[in-house]
Amino acid sequence: MNWLLVALLGQLLSAAATLIDKILLTRSSFRPVSYAFWLGILGAFAVFLVPFGFEILSFRASAFAALSGATFIYGLYFFFLALRRGEFSGMVPALGGITPVAALLSSAVIAGTSLAGLEWAGFAFLVLGSVALALAEPKGARLFLAAALLAAGALLGLSSALAKEVFAETGFISGLIWIKAWGIAAALGFLFSRSARAEIFGAVRRPEARGLFIGGRLAATLGSFLLYFAISLAHPALVEATQGARYAFVFAAAWLLLGENFRGKILALKIFATFLIALGLGSLALGEYAKSLPAVPAERPIVWGVTFSEKFSRELGLDWRANYLAILDELKPARLRLIAYWDEIEREPGARDFASLDWQLDEAERRGVPVILALGLKMPRWPECHAPDWAEALPEAEEEKALSEHVLEVVLRYRDRASIIMWQVENEPFLMFGACRARLHEFFHGELALVRALDPERPVLLTDGGELGLWTHAARDGDVFGTTMYRKVYPKVIGPLFGVIEYPLGPDYFRVKERFVRWWTGKGDQRFIVIELQGEPWSPVHLRDVPFEDQIEMFSPAYFADTIEYAKRAGFEEYYLWGAEWWWWMKEVNGTDEYWNYARQLYRH
Structure with missing residues (x-):
């Protein structure tokens, strides 16, 4: 009762x-x-x-x-x-x-x-x-x-x-x-x-x-x-x-x-x-x-993927190509999310350099790894919005026009790649987070319509924050919905007082939220995935500047394993881990291979 x-x-x-x-x-x-x-x-x-x-x-x-x-x-x-x-x-x-x-x-x-x-x-x-x-x-x-x-x-x-x-x-x-x-x-x-x-x-x-x-x-x-x-x-x-x-x-x-x-x-x-x-x-x-709700089957098949950021790997002082190949050859993830950073591809107006992204896609294709390609202004990793310096100086309408040209070139260049299974348009576009100026909704929806017009066959992934995002808009407008899943965070407002906090939310929170959003949007068969599963500490400063002991305290190997079990109980069938660059950095620079080895066992399970 x-x-x-x-x-x-x-x-x-x-x-x-x-x-x-x-x-x-x-x-x-x-x-x-x-x-x-x-x-x-x-x-x-x-x-x-x-x-x-x-x-x-x-x-x-x-x-x-x-x-x-x-x-x-x-x-x-x-x-x-x-x-x-x-x-x-x-x-x-x-x-x-x-x-x-x-x-x-x-x-x-x-x-x-x-x-x-x-x-x-x-x-x-x-x-x-x-x-x-x-x-x-x-x-x-x-x-x-x-x-x-x-x-x-x-x-x-x-x-x-x-x-x-x-x-x-x-x-x-x-x-x-x-x-x-x-x-x-x-x-x-x-x-x-x-x-x-x-x-x-x-x-x-x-x-x-x-x-x-x-x-x-x-x-x-x-x-x-x-x-x-x-x-x-x-x-x-x-x-x-x-x-x-x-x-x-x-x-x-x-x-x-x-x-x-x-x-x-x-x-x-x-x-x-x-x-x-x-x-x-x-x-x-x-x-x-x-x-x-019915119990989540403990031994159900799960697809474990990973996000790779060339930019973040370089910021950690790593050889990003060696980092990327180690992920592909040692961890062997089932799927990848790669990122078409605007400020990396078009450092000067009209002068586009796709060499790094071409190489990443080539290496994934050689190993038969399917790829989600993220494109747009707001992309994974801080500061969230990755516009070139020259574009940030433009009036808003002109910046949006330049962004549309960037999106156009990315889709035209890669739409014939069989390894790309879907496009991710923007990253958490409905969540106000990061060093980003507000965008009008019509700009985002125009960007979304452009991608669909250029490649009507591939599904479009839209993402939202797992804990604070509403999900409804992203699920309504996207073909596939992707949520983040973070447990320990450093909130901007209360972080200076309380430090890193842990959300008091169990995995059933995500199960209930998923069912509510499916009902709200009327898209009961829509595919839901976890596009960003926390696998590294959340810090107010760059991780390269955080003392080693503090990083372990914020996100220990045991807590990493516990987070994976938490994610399994949330009931999704596809997860993309966040932090592979950090695992490699902890192993190669700090001599701690527990994170890397645990991830390798997870991907090979």
Whole structure:
């Protein structure tokens, strides 16, 4: 059963109960202690589950059940204290920002569990959305509310983590019965206080709101049962994070029924929070969809190719021809991606030199290696846009005309080469990255149309960034789609603060994204490949200037192997590795042949 749907239904019932609670609390019909007490007592409905499964627990499970039941009741008490003093529309989401974090930390301590991939993304968006809603509260109330909400969130998060352990040992039904039984015991503890007894029994004697109270408690009880069931199916932190989903209902209800008024910055903040919550729920839904996908066959046939950049090989101080021949003869990749750099071919206007590219294609053809030829302005390797100096000085329209002439000459020269299996037009044309000036879309589409007109038989490959690219435009306009796949990167904005970071994305991210794009474009049979699979460190400076030890730390041989396994689990059938020049440089210049040898085994497998 899908835990997310169960959790959302439970949150909807809980939101309805909380709305009733706020109505009654504003009338002073009931007090927070009476709410917590009666919600605990209504846990007695769990007795009806006894015929469906009940067993005696171990000492550990019994202790966890007792703590889970008690912390749940007392967590509710602190929440009702906060609800009495704060705006209803702010308290519910504020708790939703605290409880998931408490559940995550508690689960890590108790069971050593954590989240992965899209779960992290969904969790983060939901918590941030809830925090944004909490910040919309009036400043004067924040000190008291913060203390009450922190206590409530910590206790409720701990309760969820403990409940998960109970369910893991005894199953959902038996575990729920015991947790609710201990919740009743905790609720009865309120009766030791004379003032609490007065509030509890004084409240039920007031007939004017008895129907609302009973309805609210029943909705809360049923919602609680559903949320416990969701916890038995998923990580407690994820279930708690879905509290943000209450906001759509809360926002409308508080505005329409309770007369709470939102305008200006407060309204903008709540709308922004709603957007974050929607992203969080979407991420969790995609994560659940990913889990439903068929397993990727471990031993399926995979085509392993490589990208070669003459320019980058020279920048490393290598004999680029020896580097290229070593790749062909020692590694023996199944396919190649070669690059027609504009600034290398046409250093002066109209004076084109194809000798180096001719030689690369000749050597590939001698060995029967198929080639993808990339052409255009934006090509692989920094600075991404590789225009000759003379072209960069031209007005935009004239530069585009000169680029079209370059593309024309490249296609006319090589379209009769049997080794070229497809053209790659530009590199990640829809991703704003690199030292490039913005291009009008009509220029790119004109370039694309030119290649197709000159060679209508060969397919055109368009590429996009794997993690941040949308994919939809490139897949729509291209015959074949190619994604990059990078795990460790140095972001331009936050890199100076955090250094190299690793994307918190699992391989299923690519599987889900691929299926979504196929559906969006209506091109279900389109070929998808990984055109750039990271095989070298990502550094803010050129790798030749990075200390050897730092390069190993950023991208170790073990991490290289792990990246290959990660890529296999993403489910593609064709991969072009990135970094063969660096592997050769590490071997020939730095005396480290682990990368080269691992790649050789991979290509020969």
